[in-house]
Amino acid sequence: MYDNHVQFFTATILEWKLLLKPNAYKEVITDSLAFLVKKQRIRIYGFVIMPNHIHLIWQISETLKREDVQRDFLKFTAQEIKRDLEKNHPDVLKHFEVNAVDRKYQIWERNPLSINIYSRDVLIQKLDYIHANPLQDRWRLCEHMEDYKYSSAQYYLCNNKNWDFITHYTE
Numbered sequence: 001m002y003d004n005h006v007q008f009f010t011a012t013i014l015e016w017k018l019l020l021k022p023n024a025y026k027e028v029i030t031d032s033l034a035f036l037v038k039k040q041r042i043r044i045y046g047f048v049i050m051p052n053h054i055h056l057i058w059q060i061s062e063t064l065k066r067e068d069v070q071r072d073f074l075k076f077t078a079q080e081i082k083r084d085l086e087k088n089h090p091d092v093l094k095h096f097e098v099n100a101v102d103r104k105y106q107i108w109e110r111n112p113l114s115i116n117i118y119s120r121d122v123l124i125q126k127l128d129y130i131h132a133n134p135l136q137d138r139w140r141l142c143e144h145m146e147d148y149k150y151s152s153a154q155y156y157l158c159n160n161k162n163w164d165f166i167t168h169y170t171e
Contacts, residue, residue, distance in 0.1 A: 004059060004061065004062035005117065005118065006059045006116070007114050007117060008055070008113075008115045008126045009055070009056040009057075010053060010054065010113040010114075011074060011112040012053040012112070013052045013053065013108060013109070014096055014108065014109055015109075016053070017096075018051040018052050019081065019096075019107065020050065020052060020053075026049045026150045028077050028081055028084075029049055030049070030150070030163065032073060033047065033056075033165055034163075036069070037165040041060065041064060041069055042058050042059065042060050042069060044056065044165050044167060045057040045059070045123065045127070045152075045167055045168070045169045046156075046166070047150075047151065048131065048133045048134065048150065048151040050133055055126075055129075055130040057127060057169070066114060070112060070114065074108045074112065077107070077108075082107060093105065127152070130151070131145045131152070131156070132145060134151065145157060146158050
C-alpha cells in the first residue's frame with residue numbers, strides 16, 4: 001500500500017558522527033532533494049541539515065512507496081559522500097567501516113524515523129522544531145533561525161527563495 005501523507009522524516013549519521021559539518025556534504029543533500037523534487041518524486045515543505053542529522057517535512061508522490069524513496073535518497077547521498085571521502089579524506093572514511101554482509105561502509109544509521117503528519121497544526125509545530133534546531137545550546141550554529149543557511153527557515157521567515165525546491169505548506 002502506498003502512503004502519500006506529509007511526513008516528518010529524520011535520518012542520522014552513523015553513531016551521530018559530525019560528518020555533515022562541511023558544506024559540501026550539505027550540498028549533496030540539498031542537490032539530491034532538488035533532484036527528487038524536479039523528478040516529481042517528492043515535495044519538500046521544510047528541512048534542516050545539522051552536523052550529524054537531517055530533518056525533512058516531505059510528501060512522497062502517491063505513485064511511489066515511502067520505503068523506496070527513503071532508501072534511494074539515503075543510498076545516493078551516502079554514495080556521493082563516500083566517494084568524496086575516498087578521494088579527499090580516506091582517514092575519515094575509516095570511521096565509517098562496518099562489519100556487515102552487504103556493505104563495507106555505512107554513512108547513515110539504519111531505520112530512519114518517518115512519522116505521518118495529519119494536521120496543519122502538527123506540520124507547523126514540526127516546522128518550528130526543525131527551524132529551531134540550529135539554535136539549540138548543543139549546536140549554537142546561528143543567532144536567529146533565519147541566519148542558518150541549510151534550513152527552510154529563510155524561506156518561511158524572510159521569503160527567501162534560495163531553495164527553489166521548497167513548496168509552502170499552504171500550497
